Amino acid sequence: MADRMAADQEPDPAVNPAVDPAVEAARLRAAAAAGQPDAYRAYAELLTGQGRLDEALPWWARAADAGDADASRTLAICHKDRGEFPEAERWYRTAADRDGGCAFGLARLLHEAGDTAGAETWYEHGAALGSVECTTNGAVLLAARGEWDTALERLAEASAQGDDIATRTRGAIQNMLRDLDGWREALARAEGEGDPEEAYEALRDLLDPERKAMFARYPRMVAEAEALYARAAAVGSAKALVDQALFIARDDSRWDEARALVERAHERGYDGAAYVLGVWAEENGELRTAEEWYRTADEADGGHIWACFNLGVLCVRQRRLDEAERWLRATGLDGAEGVDEEGRGSFDEGEERIVRALEDIAAIRADPERMPPAEWEERLPGLRARAEEGGPDAWCAYADALDRLYRLPEAAEWYRAAGTPRALLALGRMLYEVGGATGLRMVPYYEPAAAEGDAGAAYDIGRIHDEAGDRRTAQIWFRRAADLGHGRAAWWLGWTSEERGGDPQHAERWYVRAARSGLVPPAFLAGRSMVRRGAYGEAEPLLRVACEGKHEEAPYWLAQALRGVGRVEEAERWLRVAAEAYPDLLRQYGKMAGLAMPDPG
Numbered sequence: 001m002a003d004r005m006a007a008d009q010e011p012d013p014a015v016n017p018a019v020d021p022a023v024e025a026a027r028l029r030a031a032a033a034a035g036q037p038d039a040y041r042a043y044a045e046l047l048t049g050q051g052r053l054d055e056a057l058p059w060w061a062r063a064a065d066a067g068d069a070d071a072s073r074t075l076a077i078c079h080k081d082r083g084e085f086p087e088a089e090r091w092y093r094t095a096a097d098r099d100g101g102c103a104f105g106l107a108r109l110l111h112e113a114g115d116t117a118g119a120e121t122w123y124e125h126g127a128a129l130g131s132v133e134c135t136t137n138g139a140v141l142l143a144a145r146g147e148w149d150t151a152l153e154r155l156a157e158a159s160a161q162g163d164d165i166a167t168r169t170r171g172a173i174q175n176m177l178r179d180l181d182g183w184r185e186a187l188a189r190a191e192g193e194g195d196p197e198e199a200y201e202a203l204r205d206l207l208d209p210e211r212k213a214m215f216a217r218y219p220r221m222v223a224e225a226e227a228l229y230a231r232a233a234a235v236g237s238a239k240a241l242v243d244q245a246l247f248i249a250r251d252d253s254r255w256d257e258a259r260a261l262v263e264r265a266h267e268r269g270y271d272g273a274a275y276v277l278g279v280w281a282e283e284n285g286e287l288r289t290a291e292e293w294y295r296t297a298d299e300a301d302g303g304h305i306w307a308c309f310n311l312g313v314l315c316v317r318q319r320r321l322d323e324a325e326r327w328l329r330a331t332g333l334d335g336a337e338g339v340d341e342e343g344r345g346s347f348d349e350g351e352e353r354i355v356r357a358l359e360d361i362a363a364i365r366a367d368p369e370r371m372p373p374a375e376w377e378e379r380l381p382g383l384r385a386r387a388e389e390g391g392p393d394a395w396c397a398y399a400d401a402l403d404r405l406y407r408l409p410e411a412a413e414w415y416r417a418a419g420t421p422r423a424l425l426a427l428g429r430m431l432y433e434v435g436g437a438t439g440l441r442m443v444p445y446y447e448p449a450a451a452e453g454d455a456g457a458a459y460d461i462g463r464i465h466d467e468a469g470d471r472r473t474a475q476i477w478f479r480r481a482a483d484l485g486h487g488r489a490a491w492w493l494g495w496t497s498e499e500r501g502g503d504p505q506h507a508e509r510w511y512v513r514a515a516r517s518g519l520v521p522p523a524f525l526a527g528r529s530m531v532r533r534g535a536y537g538e539a540e541p542l543l544r545v546a547c548e549g550k551h552e553e554a555p556y557w558l559a560q561a562l563r564g565v566g567r568v569e570e571a572e573r574w575l576r577v578a579a580e581a582y583p584d585l586l587r588q589y590g591k592m593a594g595l596a597m598p599d600p601g
Contacts, residue, residue, distance in 0.1 A: 032059055037066040051504045069099035076105055082506055083475040096122060100131025112472050132158045136166040143173055146220035176214055183228055196236035203228055207243060222247050238270035271301040283438040285431035287409040305331045312357060317434055319372055319406040321361050328354050372405040392418040403430050421448035425457050439464035455484035487517025494522060504529055515542055520549030528557050536564030552582050
């Protein structure tokens with residue numbers, strides 16, 4: 001956050017040796033308290049630069065209320081970084097109608113929230129106010145829906161104003177459109193010859209991994225690619241049906257349509273289709289279906305390498321170790337060639353992956369903790385009998401036992417039968433954490449429990465979105481989890497606030513909440529933050545918790561806290577602990593402080 005505000009800040013009086021920072025702060029505070037509008041922002045900037053954002057926010061608000069658009073934008077950025085999105089939107093809107101920077105921030109906020117129409121409106125408004133960033137981003141949204149000519153015109157305008165991003169984006173779109181024309185021409189020639197293989201080859205570059213970002217940024221290109229593959233399929237290419245399906249599957253609402261296309265390719269004799277269906281089933285947590293399709297792919301292809309490998313891994317997850325070993329060895333990659341994306345040809349990493357999987361089997365066999373627990377095997381018949389006579393709770397208990405025994409497909413069936421929020425949460429966790437399913441596909445299983453106030457479920461949803469790169473959604477779910485008392489969620493919020501947002505006060509509050517759950521690292525982080533701002537008495541108990549938890553940096557900072565409250569002898573004892581246990585760390589702190597540290601002994 002501080003970096004983004006830097007362009008709007010006046011020179012810091014603290015860097016001018018002729019100005020006493022304390023005197024300047026007192027002067028600005030007095031001027032702001034006296035109602036001088038110019039002083040509102042100056043004092044807010046001073047406090048922000050000192051990391052005292054809590055005290056700064058009211059003064060930023062006064063500046064914004066007095067008509068300072070930059071103050072409105074700063075407030076919006078602060079609240080957005082804190083995950084307070086409605087408040088961020090409110091402050092952007094206070095000046096977006098007259099300030100291009102606020103219009104840009106509002107448009108981005110709306111776009112990130114999924115309101116594309118609102119984003120387009122404000123980018124257009126900001127462009128009219130002279131914001132070149134709004135011109136560029138608005139053009140990208142136009143290109144995303146296929147309005148290429150208008151988008152290129154606006155990017156040219158922004159480029160002429162010196163926007164390097166516009167220049168690069170315009171060039172990328174022009175290259176993309178040239179490639180699209182080339183694919184169309186090559187496909188037209190194949191259509192004229194009625195050659196299915198040539199039709200497929202004409203479009204092979206469309207699936208180049210380097211183009212993945214292009215399709216993510218310009219959804220219209222997905223539709224263009226889908227249309228090209230549909231034409232290739234009409235020539236008779238079953239492979240093209242699969243690739244068409246891969247593009248359709250980017251839209252979750254068209255999942256059934258995509259699967260139907262791949263099934264049609266399988267019916268038309270394309271061996272690779274069964275493998276794709278297996279992968280999709282596995283990603284969706286459909287374990288029995290995945291295994292069936294992998295076996296079909298292997299049988300149809302006379303030894304599909306990736307199908308064998310995935311079957312091996314699937315069996316490892318279910319502790320069917322002898323079977324897993326057979327499938328992994330059936331890949332036949334010992335010193336041989338590798339495979340292409342459909343399981344043929346050569347690749348360099350195949351043998352290494354298989355060796356790692358075989359080593360994992362050996363490690364599992366050698367570790368009783370990783371094998372199905374015998375006591376649960378003994379309980380299983382009784383749990384089964386109660387499940388057959390009982391209802392959802394008994395079904396869930398039986399599913400839990402099957403889960404512990406790694407009988408994942410059976411467990412999934414009983415969890416689904418139970419259907420309670422607790423059962424669905426256990427199902428989602430099992431499939432995602434053990435079964436190989438894709439996290440985002442499992443989120444619906446977590447949501448009922450989260451809706452009932454399960455902090456762990458809310459945290460898991462946040463973690464899944466964070467791993468998928470969706471920080472906004474992750475932040476919303478981590479906030480819900482933290483409000484429900486989840487320590488790790490509060491820790492994440494503190495870390496992001498400090499490391500990404502430059503907001504130590506907000507971070508400290510989350511660290512304190514995280515420490516209440518018994519976590520050692522956030523107890524240390526909260527205590528260190530308090531020492532840095534001179535709250536030595538508040539820091540002491542937190543740093544003692546961190547010391548008891550063996551946090552290596554805590555003794556040094558506890559010594560600083562004790563010295564701050566005047567308990568010098570006790571501080572010296574803790575500093576000696578730090579010196580004896582972590583001499584390199586102590587030297588590092590000394591170096592950071594510009595001190596020549598003596599030998600800790």
